[in-house]
Structures are given as structure tokens and as C-alpha cells.
Amino acid sequence: MQLLCGEKGKGREIKGIRIIEVEDMDRFLSGGEILITNLHVYSKCTDSQFENYLKALIFKKEISGFIIKKKQDLNKDHFEILRSYCEKYGLPLIEMPVDMYYWGVIRDVMERIYDKETARLKYFKITHDNFNSLVLDDHTIDSKSKGIIDFLETMIENPIAIYHGNGNPYISTKLDKSKLILMDDLEEYKPNIITKFKYMRQRIQDIYQYIIKVNILKEIDSYIVITEENRLLSELDYMAIENAIITLQYSFITKFAQNEVRKKYKRDVVHNIIHGLLNYEETIEAARVLGLGEKDQYRVVDFHTIPKNKEGKYTKEQLREVEMIEGELITLLPEEHIYRNMNQIVMIQKVDSRQKDLDYDAQMTEIQQVVQKNIMERKKNIDFQIGIGSIVTGCHNLKTSYEQAKKAVACTEVVRWISRDETVSVVRYSKMGFFQLFLENDNMNTLLQYVPETLKKLKAYEDKHHGDLLLTLAIYLENNMNRKKTAEDLNIHYRSVSYRIDKIKEITGINFDNGVEMLAIRNGLLIYQLNQKLK
Structure with a gap:
């Protein structure tokens, strides 16, 4: 920060701080404030118009000084007029670096001239007004949400990201596409302010990460994540965060309502197409929509x-x-x-x-x-x-x-x-x-007619005695009638397998040496399995 002129006014009392947001800023001042500007708001004013606005600030509101950011597009004539007035009336004119944000200066001034509670209220009001102006612009919901977190980043000087409820990234102030991971050390955190939201905190490589879960209309969860990467968050920062979240909620509600209408319409279109409920022309029109x-x-x-x-x-x-x-x-x-x-x-x-x-x-x-x-x-x-x-x-x-x-x-x-x-x-x-043949037959009773009589006998016995003979037969055939391997798969003794196979032969009269019969049995077992799984 550099004092350009107006050294005689260094003893002036500062009663507040504001950013010059409109040409006739005097209408919104109480008096005695120090004003921050890059003069861009006066870009369409003639020199005489700018001078009149300047007089209203100096004589009607008795401002205590100016802080100016000299960007490349600064109107040099307007700057010289401002400088001459500051020199003439002993108003400090301070130049701030181009890469410095206004909000650091605003926080510092407020914390010096107000008590803690007043500083909170004043800072809440000024951040609230600025976030509200973002809501009223004509941008899309996604770009508006990005604008809100970008603006918040300039205030708190730390990166911010928003995640969907499943942890997938939505938007971020950094080029970070990684998924949100909630660590084992995640803990509840209470900032030293009255808050409407629940804060959580976790440590990521010795840096605290603050996570605020936001629910929209009891339908959608989102996570707002702030990583304390550049500096520690202050109480005034939390006031700005609160305002940003409130503004984001409004944007999310708008987006949710728009998306629900769009999704319902497209859902109906898809439903009608895939169920064949439309005639030829209607299908063409529905496809065009999609x-x-x-x-x-x-x-x-x-x-x-x-x-x-x-x-x-x-x-x-x-x-x-x-x-x-x-x-x-x-x-x-x-x-x-x-x-x-x-x-x-x-x-x-x-x-x-x-x-x-x-x-x-x-x-x-x-x-x-x-x-x-x-x-x-x-x-x-x-x-x-x-x-x-x-x-x-x-x-x-x-x-x-x-x-x-x-x-x-x-x-x-x-x-x-x-x-x-x-x-x-x-x-x-x-x-x-080959299995498509079974799937294409919608009537399982028709398929069951192709189950061999020998297998039907075994199924009837099984239903009555609640045994494991059908399962044993299926595993036995899968293992190419290897009794040892079947015993291993069923986790039973080899003799138990032999007993079951002999019992199957006794009940059904199956000839395990007949290849055609074995193919029919395998298909019959498949039909039973399909019948059970597709019920």
C-alpha cells in the first residue's frame, strides 16, 4: 500500500469502509467512510459528471479518504481529477497493489475501527449485498454458482469446491476433479459465530479442510468444502461463508426446480419410446427431443x-x-x-x-x-x-x-x-x-414341459423331502461326473456323494452313460434354475 497524496489528512477519523459500486455512491453512505475504487464504475461519465459525483462524496458525506487500484483500463483523466481534489482538501489517496483483493483491506479496517460485534454485523451486511448482486445477474445457474465461489475465494483467500452428495466434484475454484473423501478424523466444528449450518473439519496433510453439508428442499445433498491452504479463516470470513452458502442455496433451488421439470419431461419421453407407446411420427418427434x-x-x-x-x-x-x-x-x-x-x-x-x-x-x-x-x-x-x-x-x-x-x-x-x-x-x-431361446419364451410353463420325466420325478421327491439331490446332480454333471471333485465343491464326504448319486439313480432311473439323456437332463436343470431366478 502506498500513500500517493493527502498526507495532511492522515489523522482523519475513519467511520467505515465501502466499495464504490454505483456512480451516485453518496446516497448509500452514512458519512466519514474511506472508499475503495478502481474508478471503473465511472467509465461512462464525462469529466464534469465525475467531478460532480466526487464533490458529493467529499462535501456532503465528508469521506475520510480513497483507496485506489490502478488497473490498466484506469481512466487517467478521472484519476488526475481525483488526485487534485485529494491534494486540495487533504484527503489521503492510497494506492493498493493490483493483485491485492479489496476484502483483505475491508476486513482489516473493520476490525480496527469497530468492536467485534459491530464488525461482524457490518461485514455481514456488505458481503450479503455483494452476493445478492450475483444472484440477480443473467448468467446460467452453473456459471452463477461458479461466480459465487470465485467471489468467496477473493474474500477468504482460500480454495473452495462444491461436491455432489455422492462425493463427485461439481465446481471448484481450482482445477481439481478429485472426489471428496471424508476421512476417519472428520469432526464437528463450531465457528465462533451464530451459524445456520453444520460445519465439519478434517485434516489433510496438516491443512484443515472445512466441510459444510447443504440440503436443498430435503431432496439433494451437496458439500461445500473450504481448504485452509493460504491463511487461517477469521470470524469475518465465516460471515462471508454464511452469506455465500445462503446465496448458493437460492441458486441450487432454482437449478433443482429447472432440472426436475426437464428430467420429468425427458423421463416421460424415454419411457414412451422404450415401451413402444408412440406411433411412428410421435417416435420421430420424441427422438428429436432426445x-x-x-x-x-x-x-x-x-x-x-x-x-x-x-x-x-x-x-x-x-x-x-x-x-x-x-x-x-x-x-x-x-x-x-x-x-x-x-x-x-x-x-x-x-x-x-x-x-x-x-x-x-x-x-x-x-x-x-x-x-x-x-x-x-x-x-x-x-x-x-x-x-x-x-x-x-x-x-x-x-x-x-x-x-x-x-x-x-x-x-x-x-x-x-x-x-x-x-x-x-x-x-x-x-x-x-443358445440361452436366448429360454429368455424369449415368456411362459415358463411351456418351458417346463421340456424337462425330462426322470428329472421331474427327482424334483417331486426333492419338494417332499427337502434334500439336496438336485444340487448334487447339477454339481456332479458340471464336474463331468467326477465324484471326488463334486465332494470337494459340496464340502461333503466322497461316500456321501456316492450315496446321493445312487439315490438319484434309484428315484429316476437316469442312465448316466446315455449322452442324449445327459444333455436333456442338463437343459432340464437349466430350466428349473431359470424358473427359480425369473419368478
């Missing part, structure tokens, strides 16, 4: 999240978890059409012809693993599964792909059973080959 092309190739992906509870309903907590999963999928697949309806999440995905099948499978498996890992970290008992329909051309065949995706998800347990791999969670309908 930006789908008639000649492009697509697939529908069905994400299985939660089953209904015993009453056939979903709890609020379950639906909140589905919303979290939807947010994670949108973050992982930002270019795709992803929509949620109750517990169901569906994606209409444009096919990248350059992507190899193996690479696509690896991509979807990785997505499933990331989401499942996040679910486990939230301590939720959800088996996240992905069913992928076949590729179709244009929007008119999306219903087919959707039906296939649903069947693929429903068949996940069967695939796990057949493959003896409980980790399988991504199933592509187009790769199920």
Missing part, C-alpha cells in the same frame, strides 16, 4: 439397483440410494441419455463403431465395479447389476433392445450359476447365444 438419429445405432442398458421390500414398496432411503447411483452413472457416462424412474435406471447409449467389443465389455465392467465400490463404502447392501440389450438402428427398435436388457439383468443369477462365477454382474443379451 437428440437421437434415425440412422444411428443404439443399445439400451438396464441398471438393476434395489428390489422392492416385503410390502412391495420402496423406502425413502432406498430411493435416495438409487438417486446417488444415478448421479454416479451420469458422472461416469456424461454423454449418454441416463434416466431414473423409481428404482429403475435406464440408459439409451449411442454405439461407438470404433470401439471393439472387448473394450466395451471392459468399460462396462469397470463402471459396475466403481459403482459397486461406492455402494459398499456407503454400507448399502445392494447387488448392482447391468443388463445390456442388442444393438439396434434408429429409435423405432429401442423397445426390442430394452426388453432384452431387462431379460439380461433378470438372468444375471442364472449366468452366475452356469459359469460358477459369483462376480459376474454385467450380462450382454447378444452374447447369451
